[in-house]
Amino acid sequence: MTLLLLLAGPALAGEVDPKLSALAAPRFAEEPLPPFAGLDARPDLAPVHLVAEAPLSRADLDRLAKHGVRFEVRADGSPRALGAVYAVDLPWDRLEAVAADPAVRRLESALPAPVEPPTYVTADDIGVTALRDRGPSAADGLTGxxxxxxxxxxxxxxxxxxxxNADGGAYDWLDVDGDGRFDPSVDGVDLDDDGRLSDGESLVWFDAWAYHFDVDAWDYAFDFYDGDFDVEVDWLFADLDGDGERAYGPDAGFGETDPSYGEPFFIPDDADGDGILEEGERLLMLGTxxxxxxxxxxxxxxxxxxxxxxxxxxxxxxxxxxxxxxxxxxxxxxxxxxxxxxxxxxxxxxxxxxxxxxxxxxxxxxxxxxxxxxxxxxxxxxxxxxxxxxxxxxxxxxxxxxxxxxxxxxxxxxxAGKRTSATIGAGETVDLTLTVPDPDYSYLIVDLKWRQPQVDLEAELISPQQHTLTLDGGPASDFLGFTVWTDGWTSDRGTRMESATLYSSSSATLETGAWTLRVTNPSSQSVDVTALLNDYVSGWGRGITWDDEDPSxxxxxxxxxxxxxxxxxxxxxxxxxxxxxxxxxxxxxxxxxxxxxxxxxxxxxxxxxxxxxxxxxxxxxxxxxxxxxxxxxxxxxxxxxxxxxxxxxxxxxxxxxxxxxxxxxxxxxxxxxxxxxxxxxxxxxxxxGNEDRPTPVTAEVTLTPRFEGLPGGECLVLFSLEGAEDVTEARWDLDHDGAWDLDWGGLSALRVVPSGQPFAVRVDVAVDGVRAGGAAWGGTAPERCLASGPRTCGATPTGVGGWLLLAALGVLARRRRG
The missing domain is CATH 3.40.50.200 (Peptidase S8/S53 domain)
Incomplete structure (x- = not known):
């Protein structure tokens, strides 16, 4: 097959995308569309990007609407437009009339063309980990x-x-076997806060795995999947119905207000970072x-x-x-x-x-x-x-x-071998060769582009068996089971493009072997050409390729x-x-x-x-x-x-x-x-603005509470940090519910709790503005608080019940420096 491309002249303002013009032909009201159309059948209206000479006035919009143009609209009723580009639909037989409107620069196809969809190590590599640990203000890391x-x-x-998000609240885990350490196959989660394992509070553990291709072993390798509970990567869920499998989504009866959209997920809050979920540390429910x-x-x-x-x-x-x-x-x-x-x-x-x-x-x-x-x-x-x-x-x-x-x-x-380039001297001819490697291909699109739009190049596509097909640049035609057409126009920036498309809606496949795109330059100046191809099978990989491929x-x-x-x-x-x-x-x-x-x-x-x-x-x-x-x-x-x-x-x-x-x-x-x-x-x-990133630091701290009795049977609790010699700041979650109550500041905190009641506190610490560790404490306030520790710590407790933030809601007994 020889495909002769009779290349059209430069496009004019107001022109219609050749793809739209071709698909407007009556034959495509019934026949399957070519692959570049992205659809099996032509829609009733042509999806178009209307490029206007300037943003359209109300009069322009009304006039175009009379031509059958339907503008996509936003929630407020205004037309969807970015600059002078509008998303519209219009009847196929009105393309030329709309393009002729003085407000219209051109109509481009908005058909859904086929697309090729193009952490912790990489986050560290680009400095994101450092930004999380330290932001513009001390220790206030950036997370978006x-x-x-x-x-x-x-x-x-x-x-x-x-x-x-881990915003579903924090929950105590239940140490069913009493060993002081979390065992996901035995222990549970205290959803109802009654201190004992009830129906629906057993946990199921997902031993998360991650895979990649190991080129040394030439096989897939798996990380993390080791049979041991890993607090940094594994997941837990509450088995509400006791069947051992996670139920989720509308089919299982869950809706928009249900955390995790199913039986709730949990992650461990390993506050001290030692890799073990211990007493005082909690489980965070995944919520929204x-x-x-x-x-x-x-x-x-x-x-x-x-x-x-x-x-x-x-x-x-x-x-x-x-x-x-x-x-x-x-x-x-x-x-x-x-x-x-x-x-x-x-x-x-x-x-x-x-x-x-x-x-x-x-x-x-x-x-x-x-x-x-x-x-x-x-x-x-x-x-x-x-x-x-x-x-x-x-x-x-x-x-x-x-x-x-x-x-x-x-x-x-x-x-991928899908681009080639050449310089064609004045009056010269260049052969660009591509290879069809096997009979698995029934599509081929070749785009020929150059930057001198006034030059009319001539081109032939010659098959391995020298089959000949001459095209006149008109409507699509049929040949040997293929539909073949060419189209061409020129961009506003002076790029000339001519495309040849061969596709089969039957069982025909392209001849295997070497094909030649022969391009002749009849002008008196040299022309640089680029040719790109697509076979709609190999994607980013190697399929049909140019012999002299050019990756640039x-x-x-x-x-x-x-x-x-x-x-x-x-x-x-x-x-x-x-x-x-x-x-x-x-x-x-x-x-x-x-x-x-x-x-x-x-x-x-x-x-x-x-x-x-x-x-x-x-x-x-x-x-x-x-x-x-x-x-x-x-x-x-x-x-x-x-x-x-x-x-x-x-x-x-x-x-x-x-x-x-x-x-x-x-x-x-x-x-x-x-x-x-x-x-x-x-x-x-x-x-x-700094080239040097901070050096990661680690601080191992523990929380120590001191209790003092208050009138009304409550306890004033002062939490201080042990092992905090280098720590400069802390932030506090005073009820360990997963949300920080006190931002970065002092190294101690106060709260008021009822005598004899369980409660929990969580802290993160930083060293000179870099997050360095944390700790958690959980326990029960004494039935009768002992009079030990400071009586007021610089503030007088007020109110009754619950925990109170003292010292103008700062609740911070600040560390004196120097």
Missing amino acids: AGVTILDIDAGVDLFHPALF SKVARVREGRQEFVRGENLLDFTNVGEDASHGTGVAGILVGGQRPGQRWLVGMAPDAELLVYSYATRDYDFVEAIDWGLERGARVAVHEWAPWSGQFLDGSSALEQAMDAATEAGMVQVSPAGNLAA GTICLNATADSAIAVAAYAGRWDDTYGVHQGELRLWSSQGPRIDDGKTIAITAPDDPYAPIPGQRNYHPSEQGYYGAFGGTSGAGPHVAGAAALLLQAEPELDAADVAQRLIDAADPEGEADLWGAGRLDAWEAVT
Whole structure:
């Protein structure tokens, strides 16, 4: 087959995307669509990104509505628009009429094009661990609190325990066997606070495991799964119905108000960090979801209202679940190992798991719901100019101006063999060869691009068997079981693109062997050309490839937007099958520059942290709580998004461009800019301005209570710290309910308790502004308090019952220094 591309001239303002024009043909009202359409059948209305000459006036909106244009609207009724880009639907037969309107610059396809979705070690590597332990104020670590992040991704598993907050309260564990140590197979949780094991208070233990591919053993390796209870990674749940399996979700009778959306999860609060849950230390119940909202198609699912109606939580949601975990997953930084970059941030998820999605709408929805950071977890390359001019890229730039940081993984295309390039001299012809390795391919898209739009190149695609097909650039045609068409237009920034598409809706497959794209330049000037291909089978891997592959310029859409932080990936934890070692750039990490040399990679971040995987992928659907290494620039991007959230928590007045520049300026320089950008992400320096990170410190302290009787049968309790010679600050949870009552300050605290009643206290300590440890105490106040210790400690107790904060609610007997 020979495919002759009769390349069209430059596109004019007001032109319709050739993909839309082609799909408007009557034949596609009935026939299956080509793969780039992303749908099995043509929708009744054309999904379009309308790019206007300027923001539309009321008169413009009314006039276009009369042409049949239906504008997507926000909750307040205003049209969804970012800058001059509008998400609309319109009748297929009105495309040309709408494009001719003087307010319209062009109409681009918003069809759901196929997407390639692009911790504790990696968090430490980029300085996030240091930021958690020490923030702008002494010992007040950054966790993303108050910042909302938008993840545009493929669903999310709402039931993974890493995606719940530890805000369900603190509970005593019941030492059933009396050995003074917690045994998850024997001991229980005191849900009703009666001091004995009742029905529904037995615990079941998930021995969490995490897997990665070990290149030395050439097999999967598993961490943590050792048969011993590990307070830093394992999970517990209360077996309310006694069947030994966790019940969860609406099908099991649980609703929006139920903690953990099922039989409640718990994590140990190992206050002193010794790896053992001891007397006085408690269990923290996982309560509310970290996912505030999900939007999928036209539906919005809201935490506390209908979040559990979102059903794309299974294996298809593995990508979104991993990204969510890197962003906000886990609890109790400093105690638990697998904690995300910004565990206290709110998460919005725009799911493209169905084919009903629009990425302009996704960005606008995120802005509408308060997102300050967006991470774009998809990275297409076919049929895209990749020069920053598309409607989506312009929408991203408008969102940046509105205050939303745009983080975009650059893609994983550099080692896939899907890009080639050449310089064609005046009057010369160049053959670009690609190889179809086996008969498993029934799709091929080739994009030919160059930056001199006034030059009309000529091209032929020649099959291994020399079959010939001549095309005139008109409507799609049929040949040997394939549908074949070409289309072409020119971007606003002067990139010329011509695409050839071959696809089969039957059993036809492409001829195996060498194909030749023969390109002739009839002009009097040399032309640099780029050719990208896609077979819709191999994804980021190697399938159909160019013989003379070129990894440069493989940066994919979204990362090519002017305002996007384009993220490359280096090996964060594990060596890989390409021979890349920890700390080295991944060979498949997409590279710059953009086709117009307008931008390149911005920054590089680690990939492959352990991230949550959905329960359905474990082949044990009742069990959630497992992890897998999450690689690719998809795994690197959330590190940057999380760092942006920490910076915004510290300085919420920053605009999006300032956040991006701070991250870039603080990066540790590494290699070539087209590979590494500004270098390795350094969140610590971006926030603090300091290159040197604090040295981790450890303080082993214990809590000692002293009691004094008060009128009315109450006890005044003074808690002080033993072993606190180097400790400079403490924060207190005076009823050990999981919420801090006193922020960082003095090294002792007072509370009032009824005589003879059990109570508990929890403390964290810091040394010179760096969190260093903690302790917990639990016990019972004496029936008759002894008159020992200071009577007032500088304050007079007032009121009756409960615990009281003294000294102007500071309740701090401050340590005198010097």
